[in-house]
Structure formats: structure tokens, C-alpha cells
Amino acid sequence: MTEGYRARDEPAVVVSGLAKSYGRVRAVDGVSFEVREGEIFGIIGENGSGKTTTVECLQGLRDRDAGDVRVLNLDPGTQRDALRHRIGCQLQESALPERLRVWEALDLFAALSPRSREWRQLVEEWGLAEKRSSAFADLSGGQRQRLFVALALVNDPEVVFLDEMTTGLDPAGRRAAWDLVREVRSRGTTIVLVTHFMDEAEELCDRIAVFKRGRIVAIDTPSALVARFAAHSTVHFSYDGDDLPWLSSCPGAASVRREGARFTVTGDGPLLAHVAAALIAHGIAPLDLRVERATLEQAFLGISELAGSSR
Amino acid sequence: MKGVRKLAWVEVKLFVREPFALVVAFAFPFFMLFVLVGVFGNEVETTDPEAMRVWRGVGPSDFYVSTYVGLVVASAGLLTLPLRLAGYREAGVLRRYRAAGLSVTVVLGAQVLVCAGMAVAGAVGIVTTSTLVYGTALPADWALTVIAAAIGVAAFSSIGLFLGAVLPTARAVQGTGLALFFAMMMLSGSGPPRGVLTDSMRRFSDLLPLTHLNLLLQDAWLGFGWATTDALITVGFLAGSAVLAVRFFRWE
Numbered sequence: 001m002t003e004g005y006r007a008r009d010e011p012a013v014v015v016s017g018l019a020k021s022y023g024r025v026r027a028v029d030g031v032s033f034e035v036r037e038g039e040i041f042g043i044i045g046e047n048g049s050g051k052t053t054t055v056e057c058l059q060g061l062r063d064r065d066a067g068d069v070r071v072l073n074l075d076p077g078t079q080r081d082a083l084r085h086r087i088g089c090q091l092q093e094s095a096l097p098e099r100l101r102v103w104e105a106l107d108l109f110a111a112l113s114p115r116s117r118e119w120r121q122l123v124e125e126w127g128l129a130e131k132r133s134s135a136f137a138d139l140s141g142g143q144r145q146r147l148f149v150a151l152a153l154v155n156d157p158e159v160v161f162l163d164e165m166t167t168g169l170d171p172a173g174r175r176a177a178w179d180l181v182r183e184v185r186s187r188g189t190t191i192v193l194v195t196h197f198m199d200e201a202e203e204l205c206d207r208i209a210v211f212k213r214g215r216i217v218a219i220d221t222p223s224a225l226v227a228r229f230a231a232h233s234t235v236h237f238s239y240d241g242d243d244l245p246w247l248s249s250c251p252g253a254a255s256v257r258r259e260g261a262r263f264t265v266t267g268d269g270p271l272l273a274h275v276a277a278a279l280i281a282h283g284i285a286p287l288d289l290r291v292e293r294a295t296l297e298q299a300f301l302g303i304s305e306l307a308g309s310s311r
Numbered sequence: 312m313k314g315v316r317k318l319a320w321v322e323v324k325l326f327v328r329e330p331f332a333l334v335v336a337f338a339f340p341f342f343m344l345f346v347l348v349g350v351f352g353n354e355v356e357t358t359d360p361e362a363m364r365v366w367r368g369v370g371p372s373d374f375y376v377s378t379y380v381g382l383v384v385a386s387a388g389l390l391t392l393p394l395r396l397a398g399y400r401e402a403g404v405l406r407r408y409r410a411a412g413l414s415v416t417v418v419l420g421a422q423v424l425v426c427a428g429m430a431v432a433g434a435v436g437i438v439t440t441s442t443l444v445y446g447t448a449l450p451a452d453w454a455l456t457v458i459a460a461a462i463g464v465a466a467f468s469s470i471g472l473f474l475g476a477v478l479p480t481a482r483a484v485q486g487t488g489l490a491l492f493f494a495m496m497m498l499s500g501s502g503p504p505r506g507v508l509t510d511s512m513r514r515f516s517d518l519l520p521l522t523h524l525n526l527l528l529q530d531a532w533l534g535f536g537w538a539t540t541d542a543l544i545t546v547g548f549l550a551g552s553a554v555l556a557v558r559f560f561r562w563e
Binding site: 059061081084085089091093094095096097099100104107108109111112113135148151155 | 399412
């Protein structure tokens, strides 16, 4: 098979046994995973868990110590140049010359790639049209971030690496960025997304790898991770009267907490239905009765605890 | 090559947008021009053999004019280029460039082109000023002068790239660049003529690249021919620094 060309359905990224140390610190310690073509693959984990080092090795920005890495069937360590024009990189920490203007940056980066997108369109898409002629130094954090993402896409990459893409964006900006990422994927681009925002990972990713101390401790779809590691659901309501000792005997209820008038019941199964039935049976009908679905964030905390305790 | 040209053009625009850097880059050579012409004038000393030796048989201002070109070249190579390179590395610009697929050659090549452009602009500016205001001599041998200047630009660009590659921070580059620049300005024949330096000063001066570039330029400018030894030494600095610059270049 020719280097750089993949058979149908072959993964866009294949990593096996990747390791990288800085001095005596093992930043990445035997990581293996695959990213399918057209997938949005999330990498989450605490600070210093090896996320960025891993994607830097995939992008050919860092030499690995051990393991095998193929991106688009190319080795980023030795076939950096061939790979460079086919991937897009938004780096966690980088900058542009202070007086470089937005359009000049896009024009420059487009010129460096043999195949590039019309950058004017990217300027529109990423909401930079008004800032087209602004210098990099005059951009806000969010505008810089959007410019970096636009630069990562200007060469029309087959795989794009987004490292903390929405850091510095306001809530509306984050939502807009998510929509754009979905659109990028719908054109067939594979996306590797490093993030510490759980809602972002849950919202965007098809599958997620959870990093902890340089290893992958869980890898699955967001819903499977939630089901496995955050099976609890939580029911909240307010009630001003006496304690409700009978609540803990509701089917599925594991614990009942009260802080002032606020009650919190955690447990498994159809908890809301059972709690509601018990409340009604006792003549209590709180207006704010609601259930909180388990989130990826809870799953993440659960995974972290499990992984931590196994050491 | 498209990459180098594009990046070099962007760099030129960036440079022009920072007028302060431009002023700093050319301030010292112009300062020396006004001071030295003011102090020494351009009378050819024919009666005093010692003065004949010191001024190489020409008027002081004619003696100096080629050394201003040397100063402009040294200024671009020691003060501007390495500062830019180290500053880019510190800020993460080089990291960004690398991820975009720029090679070391393109990044360094663009800086050399900008340095050359600056040196040409500065040299034209200072020679024009000197000629129009003080009536100093134009090169007796244009071809040799241009070749000498080109070698000088290449050599000092390489030295600049080397400094930018090995020194850890922009601050370190600034300090080192200025120290080297002033040492060369005072001891390489752009300030006091080499003929009045003490022996130990002259021996130290022999170690400085600007000394040899100045002699190379001066011989060509005044029609004394091609200073082969000085040319070879300058090329030696060029080659050595270029190899070390590429060897020690770091993206981050």
C-alpha cells in the first residue's frame, strides 16, 4: 500500500504504546487508541495528564520516545513534511507577530499549503470579518482563539487537531464554535478535540478518551461513559416543613440530603417517578421538583476516583 | 520558495509597522556619520606621514563612508534579526509557524531576506546623506563594493541567526547584541581608525567580523582592490555561524 493512502474504513489515526518523558517525568505512558475517519474524537483529562503531549506527538511537533503512531497512514515523526499539509493544528499555546493583521495571517498560511481553502470564507464563518484588518495584538482572547481555529482549517485538512479550542470564548461564542466544528466534520474532516470542558466533549464528541497521569483510563462514547461511571441520578426539590424520613425508603434512593429547604435525593433507576409518588402520597407537591441527569462531568469525576484509587 | 517570499514580505511589512525598531536599527550609523564628519572633516593630510598611514591617504570622511555601510549591516545582523527570532520563539510564533508547515530554511531564509533589505535601505540612506550633505566619495569600484556588501550581509545575517538560535530569551539577545555591536562600533574601524588603536586593541579588533568587513568594503570603495584575506575571514564567519545557527535552531 502506498504511504499516506489508506484503505476504506481504515482509521485516520492509529496510536499504539505511545510514550514520552520529559526528564524523569513520564508525560505519556503507553497510550493506545484509534480515531475513525470522520469522527470527532475527544481527549479529556486533568491538567498535566498528557493530553497535549499526545496530540503534539500526533502532529509531529514532538518526538515520541516509544510506540507507533500513524496519522493518515503517515508517521508524524519521520514523515512530518508529507503529513503537514494534510492536517490542521490549533495549538494550545501559540502566538502570531503582534502587528500581523488577521487577513495577512490567513493569506500567509493559505500560501504555505499546496491545497488551501478560500480564506475569505473562513473569515466570515469564524466571525472575523469585522476584524479582518486588525493586528493580532489588538484582538481579544476569543478573537485570537477563533483566528487560530480558522488558521488550522485554512489548508482544508483531512484531520484537524483542536487543543482547547473554546478557551477564552464567551458562551455564545462557544456554541457558535461547536456548530462550526460539526459543520467541518460534516464535510468529512476527522477531528481530534482536546478539551477540559466536559459539556463541550459531551456535546461534540462521538467518542472520548479519558487521560489520567499519562494513561487512558476509559475510552467510549459519552453516553456509555456516563452510563458506566455516573449511573446515579439526582432529584431536587424544596420543602419548608419537617424532615421527610420516609424518602430514603423510596425504591432506588441511595441517599437523602437536606440543606435548609432544599432536598437532594440521589439514587438509581426511575428515581424521579418514585420520589414524586411518595411526595404526592404524603400530600406534598413541590413546584420545583426536577431530576438532574448524570453528566459526563460526574462520569469524569467517577473515572478519576476509580483510576486514582487503583494506584 | 513561495513560502520564503511570502513570509519575507510579511516580515518587511511588520518591520515597517514598528517605526521605533526602524529608528533604532539605523540610529547608530547616522549618529556616527554626523559626529565623525563633524570632528574630522575631509581634508587629506599630505604632510604628516603618520596621518597618511592612519587615514590610508584619503580624507577622513571618505575613509569612513564605507564603514557606515558596515555599521548598517552589523546593526541589522546584531540588533534586529536575532531579537526578532528570539522574540518569536518566546511568544510562540515559531511554534505556530512550525505547525503550519514552515521549515527551518523558510523561517531563517525570510529573516535573511529582510535583513538584506534593511541593510540595502540603510546603506542607500546613509551613503546618499553622506554624499549629498558632505560630498564624500562614491565607490571607486562599484562591483567589488557590492560584492563586499553582499558578503557582509550574508555574514552578519548568519551571526544574527546564530545569536537568535542559541540565546535563550529576547532579553539575552538584546544585551548580547548591543554589547557586540558597541564593541565592533568602537574597535572595528567605524569609530577610531584602526591606525590609532593600541596593539592589544588591534589584536582584539582582528577577532571581530566587522573589522574584516570594513577593510573589505573600504578597499573596494577607495579603489585599493580586493582584500582577499579579509574576504575569506568574513566568509568564514558566514559559514561558521550559518552551520551553528541551523544546528542550534529551536522552535520553542
